Amino acid sequence: MNNYCYPDQKDYLTEIYIKKKELFPGYWYNSEQYILDVVKMHLNKHITPGDKVSLLDAGCGDGRLLHEIGYYFSNILAVDADPGRLKSAIKSVKESELAQKVIFRNVSIENINIENKFDAIFCSHVLQHVHTGTLKQILEKMSKLIKKNGLIFLMTCHSILEHDYFIKSYLKGSELIEETINEEQFNQLVLNIEHILPIHFYARKALEKELQKLGLDIIDFKVFHQVENIPGIKTDRCIDQLINADHSLQMIAGRDMLIVAAGY
Numbered sequence: 001m002n003n004y005c006y007p008d009q010k011d012y013l014t015e016i017y018i019k020k021k022e023l024f025p026g027y028w029y030n031s032e033q034y035i036l037d038v039v040k041m042h043l044n045k046h047i048t049p050g051d052k053v054s055l056l057d058a059g060c061g062d063g064r065l066l067h068e069i070g071y072y073f074s075n076i077l078a079v080d081a082d083p084g085r086l087k088s089a090i091k092s093v094k095e096s097e098l099a100q101k102v103i104f105r106n107v108s109i110e111n112i113n114i115e116n117k118f119d120a121i122f123c124s125h126v127l128q129h130v131h132t133g134t135l136k137q138i139l140e141k142m143s144k145l146i147k148k149n150g151l152i153f154l155m156t157c158h159s160i161l162e163h164d165y166f167i168k169s170y171l172k173g174s175e176l177i178e179e180t181i182n183e184e185q186f187n188q189l190v191l192n193i194e195h196i197l198p199i200h201f202y203a204r205k206a207l208e209k210e211l212q213k214l215g216l217d218i219i220d221f222k223v224f225h226q227v228e229n230i231p232g233i234k235t236d237r238c239i240d241q242l243i244n245a246d247h248s249l250q251m252i253a254g255r256d257m258l259i260v261a262a263g264y
Contacts, residue, residue: 004081004108006061006129007189008197013169016176021227021255023235031224034240035258036068038222039122039153042260043072046151047119050074056118056145058109058138059126063089069122070098077118081108110137117147125256128157128200131190132183136210143214146263152216158223158257159201169197204251208259216261223254 008014018028047053053073057066060078062085070076076098080086083106090104105112109126121142130138146152159165166186167178181189181198189198208218222244229235230253233242243249 004083004191005193006082006085007192007195008169009084009195013171013176013195013197016171017169017178020176023226023229023239027237027239028225030237031226031240035155035222035224035256036065038220038258038260039069040072042151042153042220043069043120046149046262047072054116054118054120056112056121056142058112058121058123058142060089060104061085061124063092065122065124066093066098066102067096070102073120074101076102077105077114078102079105079107079109079112081106108134110134110141112141112145114145117145117150119147119150121146121150121152123153124155126156127154127202129190129198130200131187132200133187139210139214143211143216143263146216148263150263151219152211152261152263154207154211154259154261155256156207156259157199157201158254159203160252160254161201162203162205164203164206165201167199167201169199170195202257204257204259211259211261215264217264218259219262220258220260221250222258223250223256224258225256226253227255228253 022028051074054075055073057078060066060080066078078089086104086106093099093102142152166181166183168181168189169178186198186200189196224240226239233239243253
């Protein structure tokens with residue numbers, strides 16, 4: 001059993017941020033659905049459904065996204081370091097069709113001890129909150145747990161700079177503050193219980209390089225959750241598609257990104 005507690009319980013800070021930054025009503029949800037459609041496209045293209053198609057949900061949180069992609073798999077291992085959020089995930093699937101095929105474990109990703117390998121690994125919005133010294137262990141663990149030609153889907157925060165950077169998100173009165181901090185300060189906040197959310201924004205090239213070092217092949221990259229209007233790009237339901245059709249726009253847009261990697 002872990003003692004870790006995710007600082008943004010019930011995603012309170014995140015919801016305030018979305019209300020503050022959302023380009024238009026419903027955009028944040030639509031943007032996530034766009035990226036989930038990309039995930040499903042790759043699953044349909046690269047993985048043949050069957051009785052033993054397996055998924056590792058590495059950092060399942062409250063289980064929300066299990067309901068989006070879980071139907072595709074016959075065997076699912078869902079892990080999370082926060083026992084409270086894991087309890088919510090268990091409750092969310094208890095009376096659903098997923099109940100018979102999901103095994104839950106309260107463990108951090110790097111400490112998963114299992115010999116089985118998976119057809120797909122899904123890691124959504126976890127990496128931006130882990131200690132930088134743990135990142136390599138997490139990526140190594142996932143590279144060892146993915147089958148040959150299996151797919152790893154990483155969704156995390158995207159740096160539009162050429163380097164990583166760090167912020168802390170917190171409330172000051174009723175105002176949401178995002179303050180730039182250094183790596184040491186970020187790591188000190190990873191285990192905080194003060195309702196301060198530390199966020200690591202990853203430079204795409206650096207993260208992809210780490211994955212490639214582990215023998216993984218990068219097969220797709222997308223950005224999503226735009227937070228600023230871009231000159232010349234119409235702000236409507238198609239904004240993510242338009243940005244992702246242009247490599248130069250991908251580099252300057254998107255609070256979040258999806259990297260799809262394949263095992264050798």
